[in-house]
Amino acid sequence: MILEYVFSMKVNNIQDIKRPEGTVVFVTGVTGQDGSHMVDYLLSNTSASIVGGARRLSVENHANIKHLQGEPRFQLVNFDLTDSHSIYKIIEYAKPDYFINFAAQSFVASSWDFARQTWECNSTSILDCLEAIKRLKPDCRFYNAGSSEEFGNVSYEPQDENHPARPRSPYGASKAAARTLIKVYRESYGIYAVQGWLFNHEGPRRGEEFVTRKISKGVANIFDSIVNNKPVEGIELGNLSAVRDWSDAEDMMDAVWRMLNQEKFRTDWKQFSPVSLYNTDVKVLSKHIKDYVVGSGEKHTIREFVEKAFDVVGIHGAWMDEGKYEYFWYNDGPRPLPSNECQLVKVNPKFYRPAEVEVLRANADKITKELGWKPKTTFDGLVEKMVTSDLTSLNPVV
Ligand code: NAP
Ligand code: G4F
Numbered sequence: 001m002i003l004e005y006v007f008s009m010k011v012n013n014i015q016d017i018k019r020p021e022g023t024v025v026f027v028t029g030v031t032g033q034d035g036s037h038m039v040d041y042l043l044s045n046t047s048a049s050i051v052g053g054a055r056r057l058s059v060e061n062h063a064n065i066k067h068l069q070g071e072p073r074f075q076l077v078n079f080d081l082t083d084s085h086s087i088y089k090i091i092e093y094a095k096p097d098y099f100i101n102f103a104a105q106s107f108v109a110s111s112w113d114f115a116r117q118t119w120e121c122n123s124t125s126i127l128d129c130l131e132a133i134k135r136l137k138p139d140c141r142f143y144n145a146g147s148s149e150e151f152g153n154v155s156y157e158p159q160d161e162n163h164p165a166r167p168r169s170p171y172g173a174s175k176a177a178a179r180t181l182i183k184v185y186r187e188s189y190g191i192y193a194v195q196g197w198l199f200n201h202e203g204p205r206r207g208e209e210f211v212t213r214k215i216s217k218g219v220a221n222i223f224d225s226i227v228n229n230k231p232v233e234g235i236e237l238g239n240l241s242a243v244r245d246w247s248d249a250e251d252m253m254d255a256v257w258r259m260l261n262q263e264k265f266r267t268d269w270k271q272f273s274p275v276s277l278y279n280t281d282v283k284v285l286s287k288h289i290k291d292y293v294v295g296s297g298e299k300h301t302i303r304e305f306v307e308k309a310f311d312v313v314g315i316h317g318a319w320m321d322e323g324k325y326e327y328f329w330y331n332d333g334p335r336p337l338p339s340n341e342c343q344l345v346k347v348n349p350k351f352y353r354p355a356e357v358e359v360l361r362a363n364a365d366k367i368t369k370e371l372g373w374k375p376k377t378t379f380d381g382l383v384e385k386m387v388t389s390d391l392t393s394l395n396p397v398v
Contacts, residue, residue: 029102053079111171199295204389220390238351295362
């Protein structure tokens with residue numbers, strides 16, 4: 001507790017930010033999965049200074065950025081995306097060259113419960129960002145985190161950039177609206193603003209309510225209970241048949257950076273003028289830049305994720321019954337279990353959604369061909385990384 005206090009990261013107020021020399025990138029949502037990985041990516045792959053935005057909470061949640069303590073190229077700032085003054089002030093004080101927005105109400109299931117808040121955070125705030133950039137720093141490049149949820153009730157598979165927006169949740173609708181605004185500002189004012197369609201991406205920094213992390217953490221707990229002779233507590237899930245295209249969040253950051261610097265990566269631009277490798281005039285570039293679909297191209301059900309996660313710790317089982325009565329029964333593992341502890345996973349209909357996106361699978365051919373992006377981590381590698389990390393948190397190596 002004392003150590004936590006000593007190492008608590010300094011949080012600046014926006015008006016105390018001094019614009020560093022050189023390229024400045026403002027990243028929002030740095031306490032979350034993607035924002036924190038984006039900061040790591042920029043530190044490793046660029047010489048830019050980074051200003052990271054995090055909203056003030058009663059109890060700090062800096063776990064994902066703890067490792068940045070003392071990093072001279074990183075400044076943390078109090079920033080709320082739903083407060084338009086915050087947006088104007090950060091552009092005024094930090095004068096960023098890039099504004100990468102990962103802040104959002106990002107949990108699809110909550111978007112039915114907090115539809116208005118989802119809309120304000122994910123759509124109205126994007127309008128505020130675009131207006132502020134237009135007025136104060138029109139050459140600032142803007143990235144907004146778009147989603148495969150915009151495709152929603154999909155009409156074909158795999159989904160590419162031409163797939164229509166058919167959202168199934170207030171969340172999906174909010175991201176589709178933001179995309180439209182971005183296109184309008186790009187075409188009207190020549191702002192370099194892009195929004196990738198990122199398919200699901202995960203990792204050890206994933207929030208614990210998202211299905212992959214819920215499973216990896218649950219499996220680590222079950223394994224720990226079995227080997228330490230503690231009672232086993234099963235995992236409760238919703239729709240096991242949903243199909244997702246899961247990637248490693250770290251791989252996605254490279255795709256975002258490529259989308260923001262298309263003149264450096266576009267293979268199809270090398271040949272002709274005025275868009276050449278050397279032309280960085282945003283007004284020229286903005287006419288030619290594109291939003292891209294980013295994902296692995298592989299699809300897996302929730303069931304498969306569960307099986308693979310148990311596989312990582314040497315536990316094997318079988319699916320029994322169906323629908324809301326379906327469960328995963330323990331067959332084999334570190335020791336025999338009493339039958340009242342053998343139901344390792346079961347369905348709880350409270351996790352069903354009012355409307356489901358049944359199948360998502362990316363066709364990322366375009367970004368691979370035009371910007372040279374490719375994922376590095378496989379599905380198996382991702383599941384293993386997540387389960388191993390959750391196991392290590394239970395048994396930290398001191
Ligand atoms: P995440 O872990 O939930 O992070 C979201 C971040 O936004 C958190 O740092 C959160 O802060 C912050 N935030 C929320 N409301 C805010 C506000 N009003 N002002 C300032 N910050 C606020 O989500 P993620 O997985 O990193 O996703 C990042 C972005 O990508 C989101 O826009 C998400 O919708 C989008 N996206 C994600 C995926 C995916 O599979 N991960 C796929 C497609 C699109 P707190 O810590 O204070 O809550
Ligand atoms: O992990 P999820 O909550 O992610 P979801 O809804 O696909 O959204 C994530 O990916 C989007 C990109 O496609 C992002 F835009 C968004 O910000 C977020 O990062 O749920 C995945 C699937 C769903 O079909 C859900 O119904 O898993 C199913 N599921 C089954 N049981 C569950 C559960 N989801 C959660 N969260 N919890 C369950 O117990």
